[in-house]
Amino acid sequence: MRRPAILPALLLLVPGAFAAEPTKPAKPPALESSCVTCHKDLDGELQQPAVMAAEDIHFLKGLGCNDCHGGNPQAGADGDLDAAHDPKKGWSGRPHRKDIPVFCAKCHADAAFMKRFDPKARVDQLQEYRTSVHGKKNAAGDERVAVCVDCHGVHGIRAVKDPRAKVYPANVADTCARCHNDAALMGHYFIEIGQVDAYKKSVHARALYDKGDMSAPTCNDCHGSHGAVPPGVESIAGVCGTCHTREATLFRDTEAKKGIDLSACIQCVMCHSNHAVLPPTDDMLGVGDKSTCTACHAAGEPGYQAAKEMGEDVVRLTGTLREATELLDRAEQAGMAVGPDRFALKKAGDQLVESKVLAHGFDLGRFKEASTEGIKAAEAGLTAGHRAFAELRFRRKGLALSLIVIAAVIAGLAFKVRQIERGGGR
Amino acid sequence: MNWPKPGRIRDWIEERLELSALEEMGRHKRVPVHRHSIWYYMGGMTLFLFGLQVATGILLLLYYRPSAGEAFESVQFIMTQVPFGWLIRSIHSWSANLLVFVLFVHMFSVFFMKAYRRPREITWFSGVALLALTMAFGFSGYLLPWNTLAFFATQVGTEVAGAVPVVGHFMLKLLRGGEHVTGGTLTRFYGFHVAVLPATATLLLGLHLLLVQKHGMSVPPAIESEAKREGREARTMPFLPNFLLRDLIGWCVAIGILAALAAILPWELGTKADPFAPAPAGIRPEWYFCWMFQTLKLLPGHVLGIEGELIGIFGIGLAGLVWLLVPFLDPGTPGTGGRSRLFSAFGVLAILYMAIMTVWVYVAPGG
Known part of the structure; x- marks a missing residue:
């Protein structure tokens, strides 16, 4: 053969x-x-x-x-x-x-x-x-x-x-766009165009193009390469979950715990969009104007109250963390050693990320555990910053007092020298 | 129980130690007074700062742990948890720098006043050796906090030692305790810093002070000639208490400066050394090594087929030897000789060279 x-x-x-x-x-x-x-x-x-x-x-x-x-x-x-x-x-x-x-x-x-x-x-x-x-x-x-x-x-x-290959990660979107941005061609299949343009504004594209992170997802990472299909409603959480594993697991855990099919009422894309996945912001949680929770939960519902509490905690944790970081920065610039406090403050940042991840479990109890711990750590950082400034003030006052004492000793010595030398010490 | 009267205690001590001999010696010790007398205070200032180093160093020893795993954390603990630990460490670091600076001033003042003249040659040798020892103190102490800058500066510094022909590799291994800068190097530097160097410095300092005591303060040749011309004796003042009280004023000023530096600009700790991290940009040694560092940096890779670094090391070594032998090389007749003035001009050139090279390191991009 x-x-x-x-x-x-x-x-x-x-x-x-x-x-x-x-x-x-x-x-x-x-x-x-x-x-x-x-x-x-x-x-x-x-x-x-x-x-x-x-x-x-x-x-x-x-x-x-x-x-x-x-x-x-x-x-x-x-x-x-x-x-x-x-x-x-x-x-x-x-x-x-x-x-x-x-x-x-x-x-x-x-x-x-x-x-x-x-x-x-x-x-x-x-x-x-x-x-x-x-x-x-x-x-x-x-x-x-x-x-x-x-x-x-x-x-x-x-x-x-x-990097010159048409299927190199940074070139995939443009390769797909050659057909999927062709209105005439897509018209035959009743498919809208513009997905690649939307993708290029996304947090994924920023990571790929701006940060050069070749592991950031492009078209084929969600749709498949040779087996490219549009993910069905039932598989979206699974598709996003291939990278965002914790969020996906929390989502499934809640489904199992409550015995409901969450996928039937909520999917990743409802809050985050699909191609234009923008960087998530704190006000997506809560009940404010930009909240994604209020799209489904009306005032008076338990879900509305949970969203409100989650939003408030995230705002408080973010604000306290920022204030503590700024305070420690200023203390460090003033010469104070705040390395250990800064290290302890990392816990607040970690808990903030953890809280935001836990929001995907729709479980207020678990969310609160993380956010409360984070708020405590951020407040401890704030206290450490204030303590550093109190110590700085103490040092400055101590210096002033010491310099006065030293000046007095110098004056006394100078007086004594003069007295001795006038008395014929030479 | 009947307590002995103070007078009897003094008698008891006197009978055994004969301290009155020292007192008598102090009473008779006199210090020349002339327009250059201010430089005489530099020796006392150096001695005072050395004492301060010993005192603060001993206090730091109570908490410092000389291992790669604990050194940084122990210094961090000193700076943040130990009451007034920040003050002690900052004074130790600032005072070390001030000590080196004052030592240079002392050395150059001795050079320009030609105080190395017969019979003070050995005083000069011991002084130059003490300067070298102080720089070794600085080099070894710099690594002890085990932070990133110190780690890489030590790597560069020991590499220079390794480039010395014949004995270079042996010296590199001796300093590092192996082929690379590791926790073993830190332990070794700690040993140098708190045992080997202090013991050697104390012996040399003892010799230096003994010789100063024996020969007295040197009067510059020009002042001696002036006095001779005018047919008068050179003016002097008693060491006790006049000169010592003036010394004390200077020491109080130094304490004030150090306190202000420690309170306003506490010595930074930086980040913990990571031997696997790439060297950060702008690595440079302590300021007093910068002139040598810049000299080596400016030399081309090869000069007439010889490695540039080797030529630099040889040149610096030769300059050190010439400086040590100054008492034998000064051709001038004390006082007025034109050749002697030319010799002094070399001192000015040395200062200018060192100052320009040092400033260059700090103002150069990435410096």
Whole structure:
């Protein structure tokens, strides 16, 4: 049996498959083939594969055009196209768009073959793809939906960890936007556009683009890569919970404790939105104008009262913590050693975060335990700050008094010296 | 029970210790009086600050713990929990710096007044050695709080010692107690700081004071010549009580300055050293090492195929040796010789060089 001839587009589907790629390997022998030699002399899109091959991960790994397209890479240099494009040598030409997933999977679904390049290589991309909206529509014959090459490129395919790759985390949103921001294309599926624009304002995008945190979520982290689907209502908490594990666990704990299906009435997106997940603010809790709680809980309901108490505690804890921090900062600038107090104050900050997390359990009792402890720690920090300033005042007064005593001693000594020397001490 | 009368106690002590001999010596000790007499107070000031270091150092010892795991915390405890611990530690640190400064002033005043002249050569040698010891006190004491700056400054400082040809690696291992700066280095520096250096300094100080006592205060050659020309004897004042009372005034001023510095600018502790953290920007040694630090920094990597750092170390070592041998190298006839004045000009140049290099470290970007 002939070795599957299709490797190319597929290796790229393995995240990090070739992450440790040497910077400048020797020129791959496949670039010397007759395919590259002839296609380089052509124009337009027939020239492109030969030009782009030089940086293609498959070529860099020693694979050639014929490994995907078949044919004879040794023949044809003399102009004999039939010899190069010989069907007997497996020449299949350009695959039909709808067949591309299977075309790539000939290698990328072959575990034994892929292990030659990466022992941990995934080989379930096609299987995943078939579960996605893209894959289902592709199977139904829809040629407009995304196939491998739409996200990874056709030729000039790069490893996922290559910052120039279309599927590098920082580039994923723009890659998705190429279709999902296309109003005409999306119109066929009755899908709104603008998700990527909303995402780019989110706290996740700020972490990814501004802080360079490559672990921050982008499109595929919530929707899946090859098995991309819009998360259903029932799975949103699960999707967010893959990163925000504590919040998700609290959510599920409350469901189990109260024996209710919380998901039926509340989901992460109701308070935090979906693509435009903005940084959470303290006033999202409570019953103020910007409260997200009052969207469901009306005055007089127990939930309203719980939201009110949670909001008040968070405001008090945040305010006291800020005041204590500022006071300790000023004491430190004045020369006081407040390291241990500052360390103790960290507990207030930790409890503030803990309280905000516990808010996702909708359990006022548990929330209060954390917030009360935090408020106590913040107040202790405030007391420490005031104590530091009291000590500073004591030191200054002590200094003034000491200087007066020292000055008096100096005056006394000077007087004595004068007295002795006037008396003929010389 | 019949208590002995005070007079009898004095007699009892006198019979055994003969303290009256010392009293007699003090009564006869006289200090020259002339326009440069103010520099005579520098020696006493140095001695006073040394005593202050000993006293505050002993108090710090009551709480300090010399291990990588506890040093920082123990100093933090001294600064925040021990009553007046902040005052003691701040005075110890400020006073150490003031001591080095006054020592330099004392040394240069001796140099310019040519007080190293025969027969005071050994007094000069012991003084230069005491300066070196004081700098070693500073270097070893700097690490003891085990904070980030001290940790990396010690790393850099000991690396310089390691670059000395032949014995460098041995010295580096001797100072660090291994290849790297670790808790072992801290324990070792503590040993140097509270035992080896104080014992050596006390012996040298004893010798220095004995020689000062033996030879008396040196009068600058110019003043001696003036007196001779005018046919009069140089003026003097009794050490007890006139000079000592004036000394006391200076010491009170020093106490006042130290109290103000401790209360207004308590010595910082910084953050605990983390040997695995990257070195922070702007690492520099204590100010009195800065001129050497900057000299080494300015030298190119290689000069005529020889490592720049090596040339720097050799140059600084040679300068130290020349400075030590000053009593033998001064070619001038005491008093008026032009060559002697030229020799003094080298002292001015040395001060200028050290001052410019030090300021450079502090004003340079990231310095």
